[in-house]
Structures are given as structure tokens and as C-alpha cells.
Amino acid sequence: MSKWWQERVVYQIYPRSFQDTNGDGIGDIPGIISRLDLLKDLGIGIIWLSPVYPSPNADYGYDISDYKGIHPDFGTMADMEKLIAEAEKRDIKIIMDLVINHTSDEHPWFQASRDKASPYRDYYIWRPGRESPGPGRQGKPPNNWTSFFGEGAWEYDEKSGEYYLHLFAKKQPDLNWHNPKVFEEVKDIMRFWLDKGIAGFRCDVINILYKTSLKDGRKKLALTGSEYYLSQEGTHEILRRLRREVLDSYDCFTVGETVFVTTETAKDLCGQDRGELDMIFSFEHMETDQYFVKWFKRKFHAGRFARTITKWQQAIDWNANYLENHDQPRCVSRFGDDEKFWDKSAKLLCILLLTLKGTPFIYQGQEIGMTNFDFTSMDEIRDVESHNIYRLAEKLHFPARVRWNMIRATSRDNARTPMQWDAGPGAGFTAGEPWLGINKNHEVINMAAQLDDPASIRSLYKAMIRIRNMSDILKYGSFEPLKITRRLFAYKRVLDGKALTILLNFSSSCVNTGFTGEALLSNYADKFDTDALDRPGTAFAGRLRPWEAVILKAGDAR
Ligand code: ISL
Ligand code: CA
Numbered sequence: 001m002s003k004w005w006q007e008r009v010v011y012q013i014y015p016r017s018f019q020d021t022n023g024d025g026i027g028d029i030p031g032i033i034s035r036l037d038l039l040k041d042l043g044i045g046i047i048w049l050s051p052v053y054p055s056p057n058a059d060y061g062y063d064i065s066d067y068k069g070i071h072p073d074f075g076t077m078a079d080m081e082k083l084i085a086e087a088e089k090r091d092i093k094i095i096m097d098l099v100i101n102h103t104s105d106e107h108p109w110f111q112a113s114r115d116k117a118s119p120y121r122d123y124y125i126w127r128p129g130r131e132s133p134g135p136g137r138q139g140k141p142p143n144n145w146t147s148f149f150g151e152g153a154w155e156y157d158e159k160s161g162e163y164y165l166h167l168f169a170k171k172q173p174d175l176n177w178h179n180p181k182v183f184e185e186v187k188d189i190m191r192f193w194l195d196k197g198i199a200g201f202r203c204d205v206i207n208i209l210y211k212t213s214l215k216d217g218r219k220k221l222a223l224t225g226s227e228y229y230l231s232q233e234g235t236h237e238i239l240r241r242l243r244r245e246v247l248d249s250y251d252c253f254t255v256g257e258t259v260f261v262t263t264e265t266a267k268d269l270c271g272q273d274r275g276e277l278d279m280i281f282s283f284e285h286m287e288t289d290q291y292f293v294k295w296f297k298r299k300f301h302a303g304r305f306a307r308t309i310t311k312w313q314q315a316i317d318w319n320a321n322y323l324e325n326h327d328q329p330r331c332v333s334r335f336g337d338d339e340k341f342w343d344k345s346a347k348l349l350c351i352l353l354l355t356l357k358g359t360p361f362i363y364q365g366q367e368i369g370m371t372n373f374d375f376t377s378m379d380e381i382r383d384v385e386s387h388n389i390y391r392l393a394e395k396l397h398f399p400a401r402v403r404w405n406m407i408r409a410t411s412r413d414n415a416r417t418p419m420q421w422d423a424g425p426g427a428g429f430t431a432g433e434p435w436l437g438i439n440k441n442h443e444v445i446n447m448a449a450q451l452d453d454p455a456s457i458r459s460l461y462k463a464m465i466r467i468r469n470m471s472d473i474l475k476y477g478s479f480e481p482l483k484i485t486r487r488l489f490a491y492k493r494v495l496d497g498k499a500l501t502i503l504l505n506f507s508s509s510c511v512n513t514g515f516t517g518e519a520l521l522s523n524y525a526d527k528f529d530t531d532a533l534d535r536p537g538t539a540f541a542g543r544l545r546p547w548e549a550v551i552l553k554a555g556d557a558r
Helices: 029-034 036-042 077-089 108-113 180-195 233-245 263-270 302-315 342-355 384-395 400-410 447-451 457-470 472-476
Strands: 010-013 046-049 093-098 154-157 162-165 200-203 253-257 279-281 293-297 319-322 358-363 478-484 488-495 498-505 517-522 538-540 549-553
Touching (some): 029 036, 029 077, 036 457, 093 180, 233 263, 263 279, 293 400, 342 457
Parallel strands (some): 010 358, 046 093, 093 200, 200 253
Antiparallel strands (some): 478 488, 498 549, 517 538, 517 549
8 A cells, every 4th residue: 555655755965066076066976975874874765866967057957958868067877877776775766857848958859949840840839929020030929928937938049030938947948748759758768767777756847848828828927828838638648648658667656846736736636546646746835935926025924834734734645745945945044943943943844844744855954954045145146047036126126135135035046055064164065166155154054063963953854754764653644733823833643543743833932832741752852762752751731942843642632
């Protein structure tokens, strides 16, 4: 009944920022291999590797120019094969990023496709300009769609005299999923990696593949046109066919990154009877601290956050749970307190993530409580999205201070600064000049400082991963909300008459929860034991200290 990918915890690696071994300032595959023992020690069972394929890096690997190669910055195919083998020795499976909504404009398919007579023309979505008075005249873009990165979604190509669609950066042309040849190419790519021993895929923006029409969309603040491509039936059909024709022949799983899904549309993408994806990343809990788009920040409200998590826990059989990834600001800076209660709030978020129902995904650095960056200007930012949005805000006459605050709070580079291994000048990440600035707080927040400290954030992650791996209640128990206020998130996990109650205080003051019982684990402990759930606990009278998180036995309420 249960599947291996429900029993294991996933760790996401953003290779560029994980571990450099040759001093070029860029993380590489040998660096990942050198850290496998440490990941094993943490207790993870699956690695999700963000893209390592050749790419001109307009979007750092999410613009792929060769799906069957390895970017020389990261190493060679032999390094990749060694990584798969070394991981396997340690019983760690690897899933790779599958980016098939778009390619790089430097992919040979796209280069060929710029020629109208090429057999590759139809691999992409080309249209003549509107109101263009004649051949060779550019005219206006074919429709009013806007891209995820804030610009228009069409780019004019001089060579072929037409526009191509790009829902992300202009160096990321969208593939044409109406073309059966595209489908066959992707099947071939998937088999190539599965045959090498990959255990599945994280499928990038997978619910926007199929565009039903290229009509003008209803004008919106962001993503005008999305009604023609979000979770369309054509996409469902593609997913079912990829499952039947490729994935079913391997012992693997898929997790889809699905944008703008509701609990209802999500069920169609990952419901067990659908034969599409095994689980999905949804975004709704990540949107609870914003107004409409992520650049308009709204004060974090724990109640709103907890209600959203609860809704998804109850609606979906098996969620892909996450609080961080390479696109999101650091969770301790966002949902916790990265100053006075840095340690306790990072630990509270650890307990939340590992006690929810579903597969937990931990992002590199989260296990030591890495925080948002401390950059001071746009010159230090590398992310294309941040630069596009900054320019757009400039066009809209937003004052410089407002623009910078938007970027500072939301930039994807917050999560992409190099991994903080130690307090040295290159943070143990590189002996050279890092491709992206290292947070100055690495002198305090780093792996070396936490590894042997039994009370560290990292020690709690290690203990909680083992506890979850051993606990059927935490893996398979139902999720039942108990109480949600502005500060308190209380829920129960129940299996075969046994229960655990989880109490989380999302505030810097004390909270009376109204729950009493036997506390098995608290983030205030000075060491974290993996057998915490099996030993007698201590009496809990109902009061949580600032940012305290407690797991109670049986869940005796009131
Ligand atoms: O960053 C975002 C969330 O706040 C989104 O706009 C993001 O671009 C979207 O979730 C899609 O993300 C994925 O596809 C992009 C790539 O830039 C991201 O890194 C990737 O995770 C295009 O491939
Ligand atoms: Ca390197």
C-alpha cells in the first residue's frame, strides 16, 4: 500500500550554491558527492537536484540547452554517474528537475526553429505580429499575454520575422505541446535519465504545458492570458500519457510544481485515481503573506498560514510539503523571527514541516536556519526575475526605496546565497570568488557550529527526520486541526486510535493553549533524542513559551 517515496524525506540541492570543489566559485557535482555522508547522517532518503544540464544560465539552469548533458560548470557525465552510484550505496535516491514547458533559446531545436522551413519550426509557438502591414514588418505582439517574470510574453525574432511565445524570460521559449514530436522527444529524455538510475522527476511548472488558444486574455495585474493554459485538459492528457508510456515502466515518482492550483484543480493533477502526478507543490500557503502578487508583501499572519495548510492537509491525500525552495525567501525570515527568536522559530518550523501529512521537502541550508540575504543593492542580485521586476517597478514610477524593499523581501536570491558550511572567508563553500554573495552571518550561522551541538537546529532536523521515519502516526496518521488563532496552530495526527498532538506558538510572547498532557518533545530541550516518542514525557500544563513547539502524547485536549 505505502510507497517508498512516502516513507522518505527529500532534500533539495541547488547545485550552484551547494559546494564548490575547484575554486571557480560555483558549486559542482564532486562537491555534492563530498557531502553525501553528511546528508546520510541527516537522515534524508531522496535528493532533488535542481537542473545540472548545459544552460546559458539566463535562469540558472531552468533554461536548458541540452537535456542529455551536464553543464561543464558542474562537472561531467561521469561525475553525474558517480553521484548516482555513490548515493545508491548510501540508499539515497535522486530525482532530477524536468523542465519541459520551455527550453533555452540556445537549444539547437530553437535555433533550427527560427528558420520557417525547418522541421523544428513547430517545436515552438510562432505567430506573426498583429496589424503588421506586410512581410518583414514587426507589428504588435500576437496577443496581450504577460509572462511570469513581468514582461510581455512575446519576443520578435528578426530572422524569421515572427514572434515566439515565452511565459518566462525571453531566453526561455515555450515548447509547442500540440506537436506530437515534442512529446516523443520528452519521452526519450525521461527514459535517458531513468535508465541511468534516476528515481523520478520534479516537474517544473508542469500544469501550464498545453495552451488551448492564443486569444487575448482578460487583463490582470499579472499573468494576463493564464485562463488559456492553467491546468487545461490537454495537460492532463499529456501527464496521463507520460505516466502510461514512460513512468509506469520504472520504480519512480513525480512531484509536479503546479502554479495557481486550488485544492479542487490539484485533485485532478495528483488524485490517486487520476494516473497523472504522484504529488504536487502547491503555493497557497506561500501566498498568505502577500497581496495578489509576491512583490506586494503583507504582514505574516500565522492564523491565515495555518488555515491554508489545514485546508490542503484535509483536501489532498498526499501533499508535497515545503516551506522553502530555490524560488522562495528563507522560511525563518518569513514565517519565523530571524533575530531574537531565530533558533526557536527555525526549530518550530522544523517541527511543523516534519509533522504534517505528506512527503517533507527540506531545502539546503534550511536545516541550519539560514536567513534571507543581507545585500544592499541591485548590483549584488543575479536573479533575472528580480531585475525584470525592478525595471517594471521603475517604469511604474515606484520610488527607489519601495523598489528595493520589494526585491529585498521577495528576491529568489534570498534562497540562493551559498551554503554556509563554516565561519571561514568562503564559508567552506568555495576557496575562490563565489558566484553570488555569501551572507555575512555565516560567521555565526553555519554547519560546523551546529553539527556537534546536540541542541542545534540541525540536530533537531536530524532527530525529527528519524522520528518521522520511525513513526507510522506521523507518516500515515490523519491530520486533524484542533485550534487556530493568530498565534497558535494546534493539530492532531491520528492512526489506529493512537494520536500525537502538535502545538506551535507562532509568537514572541507566551500562549496558553488550553491543552495539557505528556510532552514528548519540545524545541526548548537542550538535546533532541530520536526515541523521544517512545519514552515517558514530562507534564505539560498548557503554556507555551515564545516560539515554543511541543509534541504531546495521545493529545488529551483540555
Ligand atoms: O518564483 C516564483 C514563485 O514566487 C514563480 O514565479 C516561479 O517562477 C514559478 O513558480 C515557476 O518556477 C519554476 O520555473 C521557472 C524557474 O525560474 C523557477 O526557478 C522554477 O522553480 C521557470 O523554469
Ligand atoms: Ca566549481
